[in-house]
Amino acid sequence: MFTAKKFESSVSSGIYNEDTDIDTFGNAAEVGHAMSEVHQQLLDYKEFGNLDDLYLDVVSPPLQSCNDAEIRMILGIGSQNPELIDDVQKGSYMLPMRSFELLRRHGIKRSRLEGQICYTVCQTQSIYTRGSMMSTEKIIELAAENFIQSMSRTKEVSVVTHPYPSSMTLGRSEDDLKAVQLVQNLLLSAEKVDEKQYERARKLLEECERMSSSTGTPIQRLVFYFAEALYEKIDRENGTVSTKGLRKQILDPLEDLEPDQRFRISFHENHPLSQISQFSAMQAVIDHVAEATKVHVIDLEIRCGLQSTILMQALAVRHERPVQHLTITAVGTKSKLTIEQTGRRLTTFAESLNLNFSFHIVMVADILELNENLFELNADETVAVYAAYTLTYMIAQADRLEHIMTVIKIIRPCVMIVVEIDSNCNSPTFLWRFVEALFFYGAFFDSLAECMKNDETNRRHAESTCFKSSIRNIVAAEGGERKVRHLSLSVWRAFFTRFGLVEIELSMSSLYQANLLRQSFPCQSSCTLGMNGKCLTIGWKGTPLSTISAWKFQRDIDE
Template sequence: MLPSEQFDSTRVQNESKGIQNGDDEWDGTDIGLFGSNTGFFEAQGSAAELGYALSENEIHRQIQDFKEFCNDLYVDVVSPPFQSCDDDEIRTILGISSQSSEQIEVEQEGSYVLMERSFELLRRHGGKRLRSDGEKSNADSQTETTHSRGLMMSTEKIIELATENFIQSMSKSKEISLVRHPYPSSMTLARSADDLKAVQLVHNLLLSAEKVDEKKYERARKLLEECDRMSSSAGTPIQRLVFYFTEALYEKMDRETGSISPRGMGKKILHSLEDLQRTNRFRLSLHKNQPLSQIAQFAGMQTVIEHVAEARKVHVIDLGIRSGLQCTILMQALAARQERHVQHLRITAVGTRSRPTIEKTGRQLMAFAESLNLNFSFHIVMVTDILDLNERLFELDADEAVAVYSAYTLMYMIGQADWLEHIMRVIKSIRPCVMIVTELEANTNSPAFVRRFVEALFFYGVFFDSTAECLKNDERIRKEGESTCFSSSIRDIVAAEESERKIRHVRLNVWRAFFARFGLAEVELGMSSLYQANLVRQGFPSGGSCTLGMNGKCLTIGWKGTPLCTVSAWKFLRDSDV
């Protein structure tokens, strides 16, 4: 276990030729959706392990790029004073609708249960949609509009219709009532030949997943061969989605049968410097062109700013700092504060590996703070095991206002219950004034394979639609990212089981129940946080497709009505004793 250390920029600068880091450009994204985490989660092929060094000139260039990028993104949004709005006004601005939480139950496996489960999943899926500005609430009207414009249906709608088609075909032999099902026949809505082909493609994929679940591998392979024929990594969003889910099913069969197929475990996934560079280019492009990541960062950090408004000394503990871009939002806001001038800002990054990458983030933040004339220090708490983490390592100052920031970090500990329990006890002992949690709104943690498969299909289907729209001017970057980030995440969720499965997501209601055990109470996000979220959304060409909503006191960020991630704020109850 390594002790907490103050970040010494001079020492690191002098030793820069010995620092190993493989990124040839600044990784500007903190989206954290696809398995990149320099903190708790073991990032695949981290740059620190590849043995590449940067020169002092390269470090200087990266710091300058970092400063310029931060200024371009944030100065116009953070600097203007917030103009207060009442609750009704801000909700009108955002187009926010209420969204009730749902209870997810793990069911038994089997064909009959699969159909019942799919009914419930589709019913809940239709009910949880958020309405974006001007969005019609009637699904049929949306489809009519889509066809009148000569466009193909959305990936999400195609999956819905394919699932219905699958259920109907299976129900003929299982005699399941279709009364509860909310969607009309796929033959009625899918009027174009392309739509029908897409529905049939997803239908075959679902049938393949069912056969894999039943361990009818020969039948599954024949169906997957048909999926191969109809899908492509360079086709429509639905064809690309099926292409990568097909690969994941091949790998699952390979794992279970001990065989190696070209599309399964026989596909070599490299972790070279070139792979990392492609991944970083995709993440950076997605961060610049898709609103979700930046909206979450602004809403979360604005909430931190509100909770440290009276503090002279501020200490933020970041559980997964990555590039630290979220910290620049806080830094600019504190530097611009006219009243209650901040004497000192301290940021502590927590990690278990990839120390050189975290140190690189520290250098960039130190340079950025210097450009703002902000009294700033950067600390690293590095432990070899999360269970070694304790509050003494943070060297807390009684005069500091402490906040904890966790973005896409806790989900990587879901598979290790003792890690989650321990980190929550440590945070409770720190007693932060606020804890910000950003997580994906998905349920891919089910031990039931088919449930996990269908949930992941819907979730990534929305993301494929999103990247198709947001990266339409950079198809090469989009294709690279889907073949690395999306592919590896889908493979992990679909093909891996038990302890081998690293990527797990649970919905907000599950986190609520978990946090309640430790005496955490949910705090409503302030109007300024929602205002900032809306400003960021409006700044994107694709902002109209991004949907904001409220789930209780939590901000939900979605794409064309489907929630994809949540930003929530929490405080410990003083009388709690867990």
Template structure:
């Protein structure tokens, strides 16, 4: 149901920061080592679109065991680490499906909810209680909350509202206007008692556009499709895939709602949703295509998780001469250039061999190409390296004997955004975990989306997804121009298809089912996995990436227990956690 809980304006915090090409050298700064980036480096890493240069004995990307010992003699505050990092666990900005989390935590496998047999019995209830709390936290520093009748209202003094703030504002306006009549378009166009002085014309337009989206989603939930179409016509008229972040996110959600209506009314076949572009998505994700490289280089989240996670692998293999990394979803493999450059500077324990095994079920030729790029990169560093592809038709066919394990090597497992894809197929998920447990790696590093897109209740799923993707579109606005072709591909191919699946699909066809770290904790515990503390060095690496992207007022690195949560303007984006077996 839509209620004021969805749009409670808990204090929105603005922090974060990120990176361009690749980390180049260690310089003395503030009495200690500090990583810098060098876009002028001499040698270009083949196929990856990143720069590197020959590293001296005192330079490196990640902190080796020796460098970590040096850090112990330097005040951590000198790195801006303890003072700047925010170690707090903020309550979720949106209502989550607690019953779902509880049920998932009790089940023997991570099995998604079954869809209700009669969704018509789940209307959206517009509960408008606690109206005094709807704008709680909006008077935040540079904003004045004042309304013509003395009630709270938003006036922006020094900065633009974020996408999340506009969506929350629109949600509160929609709830209040809906208490009178939600069917009248003019009511939403001119909500009573609201005079938002100080908003720009674009922000005002965006807020009204988001109201139409909320109204259309409510009508879809009621299965009042004719009424929903009226609001969607307004969304189609005012939204744009080249406009503001709000206009862009509404464009894709409106499109998904129309597809849901078509499916519900039988205008399109109920089967096959999300199939038309899945091959294209796989091809782009696994290649070194311009959109993928742009996503890595220009948006902070990927590098932030990679540097912190690979630092954890460096630490847990510090005294190993043979290192074997099993990557369950290697994609274009650029993350392993970070590890290679760290190992190339490890003089206290020279490396005899770095072995990387990539697991795949499709597109073997792309995995082979990834291996060739990594081999070329390793040769430029004179690093002993081998690469192997393990191809299986289905993840349930994964076996320990496929990995050619050596008793003298230290094994680490790396999983980035892979486990979530198997939530609809728990037998695959269980198969992977059993194999990983039998291998017993020294560490397993896991990066996952930090969002709840697995609710069986349409409105819960819709609102969660809207705010999550709204934050992501907001981030793209910060780092990429509106007409950037790579941004267009990222938004349409990656985000658009995910939105389409979350909103329009039901039952087994709904394959995008992200869950939060609490659900993964309950799941991993069943296999005897123990969450491992991320070291100060890992958090230091994350903080350096944050500083490099120069957006500390937009991003936070929050800690949820031992897990690091990457946040964009108050909205959790992804989690990084490290695990061992008991």
């Protein structure tokens, strides 16, 4: 049973703007009155009841793919975005230069978020039952630094048995040193795979296999799944299939894209990312339909509809300009029955609020069949589009992504709210992709270990299905087979600009809700919020995980 958490009645610290470094919420009293209704909506949300009855997300089926060159052409953002282009011809420069650049890029991204941190990142990292005193990300950073130093001295690869000279071991526990050693061996093996020195890579992977475990510390689990993916990549490139040790057949990431319902419930209750993204994004929708009496929201991935209940409850209690009717249209390519079940639950919930409500479904076998005429739009409706963690899975089918954006442009919503993963896992260059994914999933594994420490069963299930499958696809697959292609915010910005979209400010209400929700979790000191331009970034100990942004068409701003 889902029960909403109790929230603090005031804001103890604020969200800092990158440009002005001004504490937006420095004086809580100034915003307290304006936010009281928002705060009450959060408190009232606990009445929504039984999340156990809600259904799983609807996952679209695999569609035809295009290669990386076609993706770059479709997105039309060329050399401005190194995530989507080859860096330098392979072998044209020395290894240390490439390694330094990889670490430098990650450091810049992390420091950019830390420069806008809303809340203090915890200085004392969590202590795991069998693990390291350092955070997963810190371990990866130290391993990467030593990897660079060791490879700048010699190009010979060998298993690392002691990662640091004595002067660097001061203050480090034996577990910390073993964890750094483990990650350094993983980085070395990835380097050898990149250079197609597979026998040397296997030697390193055997050591990784010996030191890692799917049931160990966060860093051991992380390395376990990345090593498994490297084994798979070697087998694929050699044209062999092995069942020994970690080398198992890769899963289709679209089949295991989401863990099952029990994990979703546990994740929503215990991890701040889920609630912060849903409440803040829905508040952004509410802000842009404030004057509308008839509201129509197009949801590109309705899932279980939890985000819709947040919107419905907020609109139902609006007194100054009551909503006459709310319409939600769900777009899907499969599992119509599941979407219909979600619609029935939302209809029942709307009735309990005395809210006039309609639920529509637009089902197409292929997203290329989607067109504006399929939506039952009325001239007196204010239309908003909500896209949460859905556009990223069209990157591998760039013609579909182009098409759906064209349809949205024709519909011309008053706002499009986008929630996406913030990670650069789409580079066609293997090593770039590997390092970015290692940092991203390292932070995610670290967050799961802390937030779900009282629910190990569901955490293990999620890591062994959803996350394992995604890691293997990012690392082992190439070309059209690589379905998991997370992009950074900068790439999405360049892409949306092509369609005349302009990023707009998130309201104080959205930021305030993010603050309240963060404070309601025991892990609040590890959850970091920051502003990347006009976008809200949700991170873990400084590493960005997800972004919330709002977009309007330039022509609507000009009018």
